[in-house]
Amino acid sequence: xxxxxxxxxxxxxxxxxxxxxxxxxxxxxxxxxxxxxxxxxxxxxxxxxxxxxxxxxxxxxxxxxxxxxxxxxxxxxxxxxxxxxxxxxxxxxxxxxxxxxxxxxxxxxxxxxxxxxxxxxxxxxxxxxxxxxxxxxxxxxxxxxxxxxxxxxxxxxxxxxxxxxxxxxxxxxxxxxxxxxxxxxxxxxxxxxxxxxxxxxxxxxxxxxxxxxxxxxxxxxxxxxxxxxxxxxxxxxxxxxxxxxxxxxxxxxxxxxxxxxxxxxxxxxxxxxxxxxxxxxxxxxxxxxxxxxxxxxxxxxxxxxxxxxxxxxxxxxxxxxxxxxxxxxxxxxxxxxxxxxxxxxxxxxxxxxxxxxxxxxxxxxxxxxxxxxxxxxxxxxxxxxxxxxxxxxxxxxxxxxxxxxxxxxxxxxxxxxxxxxxxxxxxxxxxxxxxxxxxxxxxxxxxxxxxx
Amino acid sequence: xxxxxxxxxxxxxxxxxxxxxxxxxxxxxxxxxxxxxxxxxxxxxxxxxxxxxxxxxxxxxxxxxxxxxxxxxxxxxxxxxxxxxxxxxxxxxxxxxxxxxxxxxxxxxxxxxxxxxxxxxxxxxxxxxxxxxxxxxxxxxxxxxxxxxxxxxxxxxxxxxxxxxxxxxxxxxxxxxxxxxxxxxxxxxxxxxxxxxxxxxxxxxxxxxxxxxxxxxxxxxxxxxxxxxxxxxxxxxxxxxxxxxxxxxxxxxxxxxxxxxxxxxxxxxxxxxxxxxxxxxxxx
Numbered sequence: 142x143x144x145x146x147x148x149x150x151x152x153x154x155x156x157x158x159x160x161x162x163x164x165x166x167x168x169x170x171x172x173x174x175x176x177x178x179x180x181x182x183x184x185x186x187x188x189x190x191x192x193x194x195x196x197x198x199x200x201x202x203x204x205x206x207x208x209x210x211x212x213x214x215x216x217x218x219x220x221x222x223x224x225x226x227x228x229x230x231x232x233x234x235x236x237x238x239x240x241x242x243x244x245x246x247x248x249x250x251x252x253x254x255x256x257x258x259x260x261x262x263x264x265x266x267x268x269x270x271x272x273x274x275x276x277x278x279x280x281x282x283x284x285x286x287x288x289x290x291x292x293x294x295x296x297x298x299x300x301x302x303x304x305x306x307x308x309x310x311x312x313x314x315x316x317x318x319x320x321x322x323x324x325x326x327x328x329x330x331x332x333x334x335x336x337x338x339x340x341x342x343x344x345x346x347x348x349x350x351x352x353x354x355x356x357x358x359x360x361x362x363x364x365x366x367x368x369x370x371x372x373x374x375x376x377x378x379x380x381x382x383x384x385x386x387x388x389x390x391x392x393x394x395x396x397x398x399x400x401x402x403x404x405x406x407x408x409x410x411x412x413x414x415x416x417x418x419x420x421x422x423x424x425x426x427x428x429x430x431x432x433x434x435x436x437x438x439x440x441x442x443x444x445x446x447x448x449x450x451x452x453x454x455x456x457x458x459x460x461x462x463x464x465x466x467x468x469x470x471x472x473x474x475x476x477x478x479x480x481x482x483x484x485x486x487x488x489x490x491x492x493x494x495x496x497x498x499x500x501x502x503x504x505x506x507x508x509x510x511x512x513x514x515x516x517x518x519x520x521x522x523x524x525x526x527x528x529x530x531x532x533x534x535x536x537x538x539x540x541x542x543x544x545x546x547x548x549x550x551x552x553x554x555x556x557x558x559x560x561x562x563x564x565x566x567x568x569x570x571x572x573x574x575x576x577x578x579x580x581x582x583x584x585x586x587x588x589x590x591x592x593x
Numbered sequence: 594x595x596x597x598x599x600x601x602x603x604x605x606x607x608x609x610x611x612x613x614x615x616x617x618x619x620x621x622x623x624x625x626x627x628x629x630x631x632x633x634x635x636x637x638x639x640x641x642x643x644x645x646x647x648x649x650x651x652x653x654x655x656x657x658x659x660x661x662x663x664x665x666x667x668x669x670x671x672x673x674x675x676x677x678x679x680x681x682x683x684x685x686x687x688x689x690x691x692x693x694x695x696x697x698x699x700x701x702x703x704x705x706x707x708x709x710x711x712x713x714x715x716x717x718x719x720x721x722x723x724x725x726x727x728x729x730x731x732x733x734x735x736x737x738x739x740x741x742x743x744x745x746x747x748x749x750x751x752x753x754x755x756x757x758x759x760x761x762x763x764x765x766x767x768x769x770x771x772x773x774x775x776x777x778x779x780x781x782x783x784x785x786x787x788x789x790x791x792x793x794x795x796x797x798x799x800x801x802x803x804x805x806x807x808x809x810x811x812x813x814x815x816x817x818x819x820x821x822x823x824x825x826x827x828x829x830x831x832x833x834x835x836x837x838x839x840x841x842x843x844x845x846x847x848x849x850x851x852x853x854x855x856x857x858x859x860x861x862x863x864x865x866x867x868x869x870x871x872x873x874x875x876x877x
Binding site: 229231232233234236257319320338339366367368369371388420421422423424425428475478479481484 | 604607610614622623624626627628629631632635636639640643
């Protein structure tokens with residue numbers, strides 16, 4: 142198992158290649174989602190400009206042992222463009238909200254990417270051969286003069302430089318009135334769901350002109366609205382089960398076998414509010430920003446503004462474990478409300494064996510919690526501290542005015558513009574991908590490569 | 594209960610900030626974010642609850658003070674020395690100016706130092722304030738809108754002489770015009786609040802920019818008297834906020850109920866602006 146106290150070696154791959162550490166970037170370069178595929182060989186990132194960049198892990202090479210396991214750019218394409226809804230006079234952002242890979246079934250790879258309104262299925266395939274020796278056209282494709290053709294030949298496939306082709310195979314549009322926040326592929330490999338603020342739709346991967354609405358929490362009178370859907374995910378093994386989280390901090394497990402419309406939940410996971418901790422911002426900090434099933438399917442991991450919680454599917458009354466991510470912010474909620482940071486939606490991730498959970502924080506810090514040893518570590522993703530093959534040093538945040546050790550950072554010195562919202566963990570190995578604004582960091586635990 | 598969080602959290606500033614966020618969200622790229630606006634509305638509601646509680650505590654204290662002063666005055670009348678009575682009046686006047694109270698009705702009461710208008714009693718009539726710690730949830734909203742009691746001859750601009758004149762105040766965020774509906778009568782107020790300097794009349798100040806054209810308003814609508822010295826310096830956040838508070842009766846429903854009332858009697862302009870505000874939240 143990954144002991145969080147053991148440091149990680151870092152192999153950095155960055156998207157933006159400015160030499161100066163403080164070079165400016167455009168907002169379009171900000172990474173908005175990160176996702177490994179099911180084998181971990183590919184890593185996809187989406188950004189605010191609607192682009193998707195796919196990284197591929199280099200195969201282990203005996204000749205160059207140090208390049209083993211590095212991720213290099215495999216393909217880049219424009220997934221979504223900005224659109225305009227003329228009926229409502231609304232601009233639709235091209236920002237990629239989520240990417241989800243489909244399990245691989247043939248040589249090609251498929252992924253779903255979504256912005257606020259439209260989900261697209263992309264096929265990523267390799268081409269390393271091309272036909273040569275056409276009779277009617279020459280090497281450049283120009284039509285030959287028939288009079289020059291004296292004999293016939295059969296075209297043959299010759300090897301060529303590897304080319305990665307990406308093509309849109311399906312476009313699932315016009316099904317969401319509100320902003321899509323989640324997509325999740327079902328374990329049946331035939332269907333997937335997309336969730337917006339008030340509704341969840343079930344799609345078949347081959348059918349784009351219709352979808353089934355399976356959850357609808359829109360009240361008859363919009364003025365009675367009290368909560369919205371914030372995230373949704375299918376169970377990893379049971380194709381009939383899915384969970385969705387709400388802005389009120391509740392989780393609902395739904396069974397599609399019970400009814401066509403799953404407004405009535407099978408299980409409701411809710412922790413009663415502590416009345417003594419009530420503040421102006423209680424509702425905001427209890428809103429769940431991300432929910433993830435464990436690989437085993439037994440547990441749920443949720444993230445709200447200050448904590449990460451692990452829930453047991455068999456216990457609805459309270460979470461199994463609660464981890465304080467950055468409780469020192471509790472006294473700063475008012476300032477964080479003013480500068481909008483309190484609305485940041487942090488994601489969370491399990492490691493392959495479900496023994497460690499990870500989530501991001503501010504100042505380019507990210508946190509890992511070992512569920513078994515109850516130890517936790519704070520690490521920083523930054524150029525300065527992350528030279529290739531360097532070892533990450535654990536960081537510590539001390540309360541303002543508290544006893545301060547060397548290298549500690551005071552709460553007041555935290556940079557709230559540097560936030561790590563998106564993180565991903567390799568499905569089987571101890572490799573993590575951290576998105577820090579416009580940079581992608583990939584860290585690997587060389588000491589403990591295998592998951593325990 | 595809400596309160597006693599991080600030091601210096603001001604309910605009023607939170608209300609201002611929240612409203613500004615909602616207002617700005619209307620022009621954000623990508624359309625209104627329903628989730629964020631919902632969360633902001635929760636903060637707004639929480640801050641308003643605290644603000645109203647604080648105001649009630651203040652009004653209760655004021656009422657207690659007025660009662661004491663009344664008794665003192667009565668005693669003074671029997672007293673050959675008149676100095677104390679004058680001092681008492683001075684104090685009462687300055688009290689009235691200082692108070693920034695919720696709702697125009699209460700402001701009116703505070704602006705009349707000489708009168709025995711019992712603003713406090715008007716409020717307390719609908720909300721017994723023996724225990725300010727109690728959550729005035731059911732009655733605070735109505736209280737905000739309660740007019741001064743019938744014994745208010747110094748106020749010719751009261752909509753009606755009735756003791757329970759229902760009044761609601763809404764603010765149009767586009768034109769910054771405050772609209773008051775009083776017993777079915779529509780008034781165009783303004784964002785400024787009187788500071789209580791003028792006695793006997795309820796005066797309203799209008800922004801030059803927000804003077805709305807009410808020529809086409811139906812007959813039963815009337816305007817309030819304008820103040821000659823319209824000055825921006827009279828503008829106080831407190832009174833503006835207190836008018837805005839009534840928008841959010843509960844969650845979003847405060848908007849709709851106001852709209853339902855107004856739809857019957859309101860001018861199209863006020864209705865359209867309110868509707869736009871509601872629609873901005875609903876958005877789709």
